[in-house]
């Protein structure tokens with residue numbers, strides 16, 4: 074009894090004649106067609122993936138990617154981790170830095186070049202600083218003490234210093250106080266012999282430092298100095314100073330050597346910047362793209378006034394895009410209306426006229442605007458000819474914002490006309506007639522009955538034109554002159570000229586985000602389902 | 608005596624051409640009394656919509672005048688004519704709710720908000736859609752949309768309402784139901800209605816008078832019974848209801864009757880619309896007026912016939928016979944005991960009265 078009830082119950086799955094459940098059979102039947110559908114879509118999917126999704130993801134990554142410093146000097150970066158930011162970094166940093174800078178291998182040289190370019194975005198002097206230091210680093214590695222001495226006091230580099238010392242080394246006092254040094258200096262081949270060396274034997278430098286230090290400690294140096302003073306006052310001062318600093322120099326020879334290459338290495342700021350830039354991810358491109366930057370403490374601050382261009386540029390781009398969109402709307406609405414209401418024969422002719430610009434090269438169209446609008450162009454000539462303008466008062470209509478707006482409006486107009494036309498074409502004339510028969514005069518009928526039904530077309534056209542305008546490049550580049558340049562022209566500049574791809578990517582990403590925000594807003598206000606592109 | 612009153616709507620010698628070559632409406636004269644329900648009936652392309660559009664003001668007559676309530680309409684723009692209109696596709700504004708659609712004509716007339724709301728509600732109640740005011744037209748069924756369109760055409764209480772094939776998009780049942788509803792509303796409100804349709808049964812059901820259109824001309828303007836019983840010409844006879852046609856030559860005319868030679872058979876007919884003795888004529892005869900095997904001497908026209916086909920239709924049997932040289936001759940035989948045994952090929956006699964057979968134009 075209970076069994077019978079259970080079997081008759083509605084929960085029993087439906088089965089095919091052979092007993093397979095209906096669901097399974099259905100899934101099996103549809104799988105083939107699903108696979109086929111997918112295979113048909115696959116090539117396009119792949120194409121879009123490769124040409125659209127990957128580049129965008131790559132752009133997003135580039136805008137925060139910061140590998141240059143880390144790739145060039147990883148050891149130094151690791152050592153900088155241990156630096157507290159007070160004073161100069163510990164000697165290990167200098168050691169690692171010189172080690173890595175001195176690597177003359179092909180790949181490393183390229184890495185260092187990139188690092189220089191990257192650091193240059195932060196501070197203008199970096200590229201030359203890095204170049205200079207790279208050349209010096211290999212030599213420092215060979216002879217650290219020599220460069221340390223020079224770094225400590227550059228008089229050690231003077232032409233006269235060593236020969237003078239060499240001469241003094243012949244005296245017994247010198248040989249007594251600084252015996253090893255004297256011995257080494259005696260071995261130095263000077264003069265005009267083919268074996269002459271410009272500088273003393275490399276061992277001379279550390280030996281000199283060691284002996285100076287101990288000579289000062291046991292007071293024997295005081296016996297030597299008057300002698301030297303009699304010969305050369307300045308050299309005596311240098312020896313005394315060096316003797317005093319010898320301990321320090323022997324402890325940190327590389328720091329003195331590097332500072333000797335460029336005093337900037339002796340400034341904590343230089344190292345702070347390197348440390349800041351060494352993190353593998355950075356927001357500095359984005360900050361840069363909104364006219365901000367990190368200060369030396371890592372706070373976000375405004376860029377100096379002369380560098381603040383991007384916010385203003387973004388605003389200008391948005392204003393121009395809105396302006397172009399509105400201009401297109403005003404021009405396209407009556408045309409679309411006419412297209413949609415004219416009998417097909419005339420309507421098609423008009424449509425061809427609207428589409429004609431589409432069939433003409435963008436460059437030709439833009440150039441024709443130049444011909445029309447330039448100061449010696451058709452319009453100005455006509456106005457002057459008619460006496461409306463005097464010859465020296467010709468209007469500047471191109472190579473400025475006016476030119477950009479006029480040419481862009483012209484070029485983007487079809488993108489407004491087509492969606493509006495396709496929407497208007499579906500609006501039956503009987504709506505207007507109904508409104509009229511219900512007592513509305515033509516204006517009210519148009520505003521209250523016709524126009525609301527065109528909103529999907531207005532929305533689609535506007536969003537299309539706006540999105541195209543906000544990223545427009547070629548027209549502003551050709552007719553924009555100085556002040557008609559838009560954000561995309563700067564993106565292109567950073568892509569092609571300054572090669573600051575990170576900044577270009579950040580600007581592009583902000584642009585993309587702006588477009589997405591627009592899209593979202595439109596969806597909230599009008600509803601994306603209402604958008605009709607055709 | 609109704610003729611004495613000045614008509615509410617008047618077409619006077621109206622002509623219309625769209626392209627300057629073909630007259631779509633020819634010499635139209637039509638008087639419509641206040642409160643009348645007049646239907647323009649005719650095949651597609653006969654110019655009915657054009658007439659309606661001229662009345663509504665969306666087309667201008669090429670020639671002639673249209674008068675409404677004694678006022679010449681030619682230069683009155685559509686929105687000042689105060690004519691309600693129901694369109695074939697309803698033309699409900701898709702971006703407005705049903706209530707907003709109905710409020711629209713009241714708002715443009717600057718009625719107060721309270722009045723507007725009350726009238727909208729009353730109109731919705733009248734078409735039994737009281738609860739649907741908040742919906743969009745797209746969320747309604749075809750029949751409901753039709754009612755909204757009707758309510759919208761009526762809500763501002765026009766004296767004249769035009770309807771252009773308003774039921775054309777509905778299925779048969781709904782269409783019949785709406786026919787009665789429209790008829791009742793007309794009776795209730797008493798406005799004048801000009802109705803356009805190509806469906807003759809719709810016209811017969813609803814109208815006070817029907818104007819049959821063909822080729823831009825009114826063929827006949829009459830009440831439904833007159834139109835059916837007494838068609839003026841062969842087109843009307845053919846267009847309205849079922850009809851047997853017999854072609855022949857007029858032999859002799861005696862006052863209101865005449866004799867016609869059809870394929871050697873002499874038929875007595877009512878002389879209605881022919882060009883006199885010797886002219887060609889079409890005899891028109893309703894199938895239900897033909898008697899099978901009439902009592903001898905009871906009818907002037909009795910002829911031999913042979914049953915060709917029998918179609919059983921319940922209440923009657925549709926019988927196709929050949930007689931007088933015509934094998935498409937239809938007889939509607941009542942399903943009674945007398946004719947229970949008809950069979951194909953059987954020889955019978957058919958007969959009809961003189962008054963039921965009208966001699967019309969060829």
Ligand SMILES: Nc1ncnc2c1ncn2[C@@H]1O[C@H](COP(=O)(O)OP(=O)(O)O)[C@@H](O)[C@H]1O
Nearest residue numbers: 625626631649650651652653654655656657658
């Ligand atoms: N706007 C128009 N332009 C040109 N010809 C038209 C127009 N409207 C109707 N016609 C023509 O006029 C004739 C009558 O049309 P219409 O009044 O719509 O007929 P109906 O409503 O009886 O079907 C048709 O031949 C049609 O082709």
Ligand SMILES: [Mg+2]
Nearest residue numbers: 652655656657
């Ligand atoms: Mg029509």
